[in-house]
Amino acid sequence: MKHLYKNFLQDQRVYNLNEAFYKRLVEAVTGSEAFHFFRSRYANGQKIYDGHIFSTRYEGRILQVIQREPDSDYPVLRARHKKWDGQYDMLVLTLELSEEIKLLLKKIVKAWLVEKTAFEEISSMLPGSPMSNYENSNPAPVVNDDGE
Amino acid sequence: MQNLQHVNPLSPMSKKEHRGRIQAQSDHLEESVSWSQDTPPSLKQGLDMANELKGKLSKKELKKRKKQFEQLERFMKNASESGGIYSPEFRSFENEDIKDGTRVDFELWAGAFGLSLVIIIVLFFLT
Numbered sequence: 001m002k003h004l005y006k007n008f009l010q011d012q013r014v015y016n017l018n019e020a021f022y023k024r025l026v027e028a029v030t031g032s033e034a035f036h037f038f039r040s041r042y043a044n045g046q047k048i049y050d051g052h053i054f055s056t057r058y059e060g061r062i063l064q065v066i067q068r069e070p071d072s073d074y075p076v077l078r079a080r081h082k083k084w085d086g087q088y089d090m091l092v093l094t095l096e097l098s099e100e101i102k103l104l105l106k107k108i109v110k111a112w113l114v115e116k117t118a119f120e121e122i123s124s125m126l127p128g129s130p131m132s133n134y135e136n137s138n139p140a141p142v143v144n145d146d147g148e
Numbered sequence: 149m150q151n152l153q154h155v156n157p158l159s160p161m162s163k164k165e166h167r168g169r170i171q172a173q174s175d176h177l178e179e180s181v182s183w184s185q186d187t188p189p190s191l192k193q194g195l196d197m198a199n200e201l202k203g204k205l206s207k208k209e210l211k212k213r214k215k216q217f218e219q220l221e222r223f224m225k226n227a228s229e230s231g232g233i234y235s236p237e238f239r240s241f242e243n244e245d246i247k248d249g250t251r252v253d254f255e256l257w258a259g260a261f262g263l264s265l266v267i268i269i270v271l272f273f274l275t
Contacts, residue, residue, distance in 0.1 A: 038238050042230030043263060052239060064238060080249060084236075085167070085257035092240060 002099045003070035008053070015049050018097070022054035022065055029110045030058050037062055058113040062090035070096040075127040077101050079108070081119040091122065101127075166259030168235070170194075170201055170220065172213060174250040179204045188260040191228035195221060201252075216241035216252040223254065224262060232263035 005018035026034040037057040040048045055064040062084055068076065076096040084090040091112045095101050108125055111117035166189065169182035181197045181204075183189050189197070198221055202210055210217075219241040227233045235256045242251040 038236055039234060040237075042227055042233055043260070044231040046230050050239075055238070064240075066240060066242075068244070078249070082253075084238075084255070094240075094242065 001070075001073050001075070004097045004099065004102065005067075006070055008067065009049065009051060009069055012049055015053070018067065019053050025106060026054070026056050026058075026063070026109060026113070029106060030113055032058075034058075038064065056113075057088065059116075060088060061113055061116070062088050063109060063113060064090060064092045066092065066094045068094065068096050070098065072096055075100045075104075077104060077108075077127055079119070079122055079126055089119075091119065164258075166261075168254075168256040168258070168261065170197055171253045171255065172201055172205055172209065172251075173253065174209075174212075174246075175248045177205075177209060177250075188232065188263045191224055191262045194224040194228075194262060198224070212243055212246060212250050213252055216243055216250075220252050220254055228262035232260050234260045237261075 005014055005021070008015045008018045023034050034056045036055055038052065038055040040052060040055075042048065051067050051069075053065055053067045055062065057063075075098060076094075078094045080092045080094075082090040082092060093105075093108070095105070097105075104125070104127070108122060111125065112122055164184040164186055166187060167182075167184045168189075169180045171178070171180035173179075179201060181201045183193070183197065198217060202217060205213070220239070223239055223241075233256060235258050237254070237256040239254040240251055241253070242249070
């Protein structure tokens with residue numbers, strides 16, 4: 001497994017390069033300039049370097065990428081769907097960036113932002129390993145008891 | 149703070165200037181505490197809301213999110229110490245050891261959170 005931008009959480013220069021990678025990817029997919037949707041900065045201007053590395057909004061859909069420090073020897077890419085402020089469909093991708101994921105990521109970003117693919121179909125595009133994916137689609141029944 | 153839990157911030161009638169929620173989720177759980185108000189929530193309000201959300205969870209669900217609540221509270225404290233944060237902002241704190249999406253999310257939909265008192269007063273007189 002060849003991971004990319006491995007030490008992005010330790011080195012702000014690498015983090016910024018890593019962030020630029022996502023910006024380029026989104027721009028290549030949408031054909032238009034990509035801007036952060038979420039600020040990822042405190043009010044004093046200080047940037048937050050915590051792995052919520054890129055977000056964008058395109059034609060009413062939001063994409064948030066959360067990159068984890070690489071520590072798996074299998075492809076890690078999980079997705080979930082949220083409704084942002086009751087109006088925008090939002091796809092949250094949690095991943096460890098590797099060559100394998102990079103190839104898949106472009107397809108998923110294009111499917112979500114450009115082709116307006118349904119979340120269920122996005123889910124089916126994710127790596128099949130039971131260790132790298134989980135079902136988490138629509139509002140589920142609340143189970144909040146202490147039963148074992 | 150207690151009155152906030154009765155507000156549905158998704159309702160068009162409750163479109164206040166400062167809105168958001170914190171949420172505990174997994175593929176089998178969805179609990180949240182929302183705010184919708186005229187002034188930005190303070191750090192204390194944020195921490196109170198986190199505690200309110202904890203109170204909605206079973207011991208088992210809370211235990212699975214112990215570290216994630218600590219991360220949320222640290223994020224809110226860092227934000228407050230750095231002058232606050234403006235919307236839109238989203239932070240997700242996930243328990244990576246459990247493969248069911250167990251997490252705590254912070255969603256700032258509109259307005260601001262954790263601003264200093266001086267900025268709140270200025271904003272109040274500007275609006």
